[in-house]
Amino acid sequence: MPADLSGKWILETNDKFEEYLKALDVDFATRKIAISLSQTKVVKQDGDKFEFKTLSTFRNYELSFTVGVEFDEHTKGLDNRNIKVGQTYEILVTWEGDKLVCTQKGEKANRAWKHWIEGGKLYLELTCEDVVCIQVFKRKE
């Protein structure tokens, strides 16, 4: 296990989130709500098995996977797209050093996310097309 992301985290900064939502074609009204939200990330990590819960007062999003095992993702309640993760067995959630990297193959080019720990904080880099959003979470409790 290269890094331990587990715990309950609260969003502290959210750089370029609205640009990221625009790249995902999220409409104006939903963007305005989404950028005003506090987000809590609950991560459960058991070896290479992960459970991510992204919680807010508006919508929640949950994703479970095992590192190195392909899966289909449906971004229900977000931008509602179907994505293949690891479809070719070349694109998977993998560890790149201490970064957990997910490539989301689908309609949108260059869609991916990366998680890592830095200075006791949880980082999430969300990429779509040429937009990179950086979210920083601090430990809750």
Ligand code: ECB
């Ligand atoms: C679930 C809280 C945010 C609700 C925003 C509502 C609508 C926005 C529509 C589309 C936005 C697409 C992504 C939102 C950004 C963060 C949510 C989770 C992103 C994600 O893929 O998290 C991964 C990595 O932590 C685990 O699923």
